[in-house]
Amino acid sequence: MTKTGHPFLEIPQKSFTDGSLPKIFPKKLVLPQRVFPSRFLVERENYSCGGYFVCYEKVVSNEELALACQARNWQFLVNLAADFLIIYCDYSTNELFVITDQAGKFPCYFSIRSDRLILSTDFGAVKNALDSATLNLDTAFDYLATGLALFPTDETFISEIRQLPPGCLLRIDSSLSFSVESMVDLDGFIARKESPYTTLKEFSDDFLILLGQIVKERLDRVGSLRFAADLSSGFDSSLISYLLKGVSKKSFICYCGFCQKTTVDTNPKIVAKFAQKHGLKVKFLNEENHFPFSKIYSLRIAAKEPPKLILEEREHERFNRVAKDGNIILFQGSGGDELYDSHLIEFWAPFPIQQNYFITVGRLKLGINKILTKDGLELLLNRERFARKKFYPLIISESAVGLNLAMFPLAWETRVWPVTPFIDWRVVQFARRIPLESSKKPEKQEIWKYHSDIFVSSQFKPKRGYEDLAKLYLIKKPEIVISILENSILGKKGLVKAQEIVGNVQKGNLKKYLEMDEIVYLLYLLKLEYFLQHNNIKVPV
Amino acid sequence: MKKFFVNPLGIIFCPEIDQKNNFQTIVLNPLNEKIIKVNPFGYEILKIIDETPGIYLQNVIQLVSQKRNEMVWQNEKKIGEFINQMIEENVIFEK
Numbered sequence: 261m262t263k264t265g266h267p268f269l270e271i272p273q274k275s276f277t278d279g280s281l282p283k284i285f286p287k288k289l290v291l292p293q294r295v296f297p298s299r300f301l302v303e304r305e306n307y308s309c310g311g312y313f314v315c316y317e318k319v320v321s322n323e324e325l326a327l328a329c330q331a332r333n334w335q336f337l338v339n340l341a342a343d344f345l346i347i348y349c350d351y352s353t354n355e356l357f358v359i360t361d362q363a364g365k366f367p368c369y370f371s372i373r374s375d376r377l378i379l380s381t382d383f384g385a386v387k388n389a390l391d392s393a394t395l396n397l398d399t400a401f402d403y404l405a406t407g408l409a410l411f412p413t414d415e416t417f418i419s420e421i422r423q424l425p426p427g428c429l430l431r432i433d434s435s436l437s438f439s440v441e442s443m444v445d446l447d448g449f450i451a452r453k454e455s456p457y458t459t460l461k462e463f464s465d466d467f468l469i470l471l472g473q474i475v476k477e478r479l480d481r482v483g484s485l486r487f488a489a490d491l492s493s494g495f496d497s498s499l500i501s502y503l504l505k506g507v508s509k510k511s512f513i514c515y516c517g518f519c520q521k522t523t524v525d526t527n528p529k530i531v532a533k534f535a536q537k538h539g540l541k542v543k544f545l546n547e548e549n550h551f552p553f554s555k556i557y558s559l560r561i562a563a564k565e566p567p568k569l570i571l572e573e574r575e576h577e578r579f580n581r582v583a584k585d586g587n588i589i590l591f592q593g594s595g596g597d598e599l600y601d602s603h604l605i606e607f608w609a610p611f612p613i614q615q616n617y618f619i620t621v622g623r624l625k626l627g628i629n630k631i632l633t634k635d636g637l638e639l640l641l642n643r644e645r646f647a648r649k650k651f652y653p654l655i656i657s658e659s660a661v662g663l664n665l666a667m668f669p670l671a672w673e674t675r676v677w678p679v680t681p682f683i684d685w686r687v688v689q690f691a692r693r694i695p696l697e698s699s700k701k702p703e704k705q706e707i708w709k710y711h712s713d714i715f716v717s718s719q720f721k722p723k724r725g726y727e728d729l730a731k732l733y734l735i736k737k738p739e740i741v742i743s744i745l746e747n748s749i750l751g752k753k754g755l756v757k758a759q760e761i762v763g764n765v766q767k768g769n770l771k772k773y774l775e776m777d778e779i780v781y782l783l784y785l786l787k788l789e790y791f792l793q794h795n796n797i798k799v800p801v
Numbered sequence: 802m803k804k805f806f807v808n809p810l811g812i813i814f815c816p817e818i819d820q821k822n823n824f825q826t827i828v829l830n831p832l833n834e835k836i837i838k839v840n841p842f843g844y845e846i847l848k849i850i851d852e853t854p855g856i857y858l859q860n861v862i863q864l865v866s867q868k869r870n871e872m873v874w875q876n877e878k879k880i881g882e883f884i885n886q887m888i889e890e891n892v893i894f895e896k
Binding site: 612618621622624641643646 | 810813818825836
């Protein structure tokens with residue numbers, strides 16, 4: 261087991277060929293006990309199958325799971341609304357299969373060296389097992405520009421470590437050759453579209469019914485476990501909390517993070533009104549001191565793996581609080597924003613590389629040129645780099661999947677599992693039927709205006725983002741920025757403007773990094789640099 | 802005579818995906834972030850200009866016509882119109 265209690269597997273190559281696999285595999289497969297999603301292990305003469313699994317749309321027994329694996333029915337598994345990691349070892353063919361759900365609830369990192377396979381949900385555990393590590397510049401630059409929120413590839417920060425993209429199957433044979441193949445039926449999903457609704461009212465009425473069913477299904481799976489919910493002043497988490505209240509016989513607490521001084525994305529007064537209207541209990545968490553680098557653990561996390569969450573500290577505090585109060589499950593409104601773009605899935609589906617390249621090009625307008633040098637920008641926007649990328653299709657939006665992957669270390673280590681009703685292929689399919697006026701999608705305010713019985717009037721104003729909180733690290737912790745960038749490895753390679761940024765920060769010239777999204781790119785750079793400086797990683801170029 | 806160049810920020814060629822899409826693609830106007838669908842005819846023109854930076858209009862017409870096994874006069878007008886549209890959308894530069 262890893263220090264942080266993650267699933268882990270290490271098998272020598274010879275076990276695949278000397279007949280010892282049936283003995284070695286069950287011994288070496290470490291699956292720490294977990295309440296939700298629960299652990300399972302099925303052992304038979306010809307195979308062993310284990311992992312973590314919860315299906316929301318139907319009950320699937322461990323035996324059915326094992327049978328689906330035995331029948332190689334991977335598509336069936338991946339296209340379920342479920343959270344899972346399954347490791348299946350076939351002793352008759354000496355093959356190992358690993359498969360994860362399509363929503364990104366379980367990351368899976370692996371490294372295959374000449375003599376062994378190492379696999380874990382913990383990037384740090386796989387990294388620590390390597391003899392040497394080389395920076396994957398492709399991933400590093402995608403991270404600097406997007407926080408890896410674009411489509412997941414099978415690459416990671418380290419060239420010697422691969423990851424299994426969501427909804428994909430990893431197959432490893434007895435010579436430790438491997439293949440990664442997507443099992444997501446995107447074409448079938450697109451072909452199943454029904455006609456759009458003609459009115460927004462009908463759409464929002466039926467949306468509410470469907471979401472209510474999905475929340476109920478998830479609550480049924482949670483059973484008697486203690487759960488909580490996120491609550492902000494926006495529409496998504498408040499909708500989930502409202503629906504939970506309607507179907508739950510148990511009382512539960514809603515957690516509302518807020519930040520008075522920096523007008524972060526929620527307004528506690530609106531939340532209080534909403535809670536009062538529906539009889540919800542709310543714990544307010546003041547987050548104004550939880551900005552990047554505000555805690556000692558920020559650097560410890562970055563040393564392990566550069567985090568993809570911008571406000572890692574804010575999520576860390578909330579999850580720890582939810583765990584401390586004895587909750588096992590946290591219902592969240594994640595994926596709600598992305599749903600309203602579901603009608604675009606068929607437009608973008610044939611052009612995944614183009615979409616991601618154009619999004620990256622868009623970063624030029626948002627200030628990435630203040631962080632990267634000319635050479636760095638050339639590398640970032642190198643078209644051959646993009647054209648080489650292997651694409652794995654997704655039904656769930658890339659950013660929702662990216663968020664799930666980013667949240668996993670926190671969810672696993674605090675033992676609080678995020679349950680996200682909006683991140684479900686059935687909801688995405690439904691949302692494709694949104695009525696469009698002159699091809700323009702309606703705002704959330706318009707969609708939900710027919711439900712004043714649910715929302716309070718002040719919710720119908722657009723809310724702000726979390727940028728103000730993110731900016732605080734540059735204002736309050738300039739010494740961290742300077743100390744990391746003074747030793748910049750990418751700066752020495754001429755790829756980032758490390759010395760220029762240090763000079764500006766020393767002189768207090770911060771304005772140019774607070775105008776657009778520079779603050780985010782700079783944060784990613786700092787975390788990546790910290791990771792490089794605290795691990796013995798070779799940097800190519 | 803004007804020379805044509807592709808704006809690398811406005812188009813990316815992905816051989817495997819392009820073939821799967823029967824050479825229909827999308828391009829980006831990097832200034833206003835508008836996405837424009839391009840048919841296989843336009844794809845061919847953009848690919849030729851991308852592979853031959855600084856190419857003259859007459860050479861584009863000639864190469865496209867050769868590839869399509871058609872007469873120059875059949876393509877002259879269509880190619881000119883397409884290139885003008887792409888110039889307007891900042892996907893092609895002229896010098």
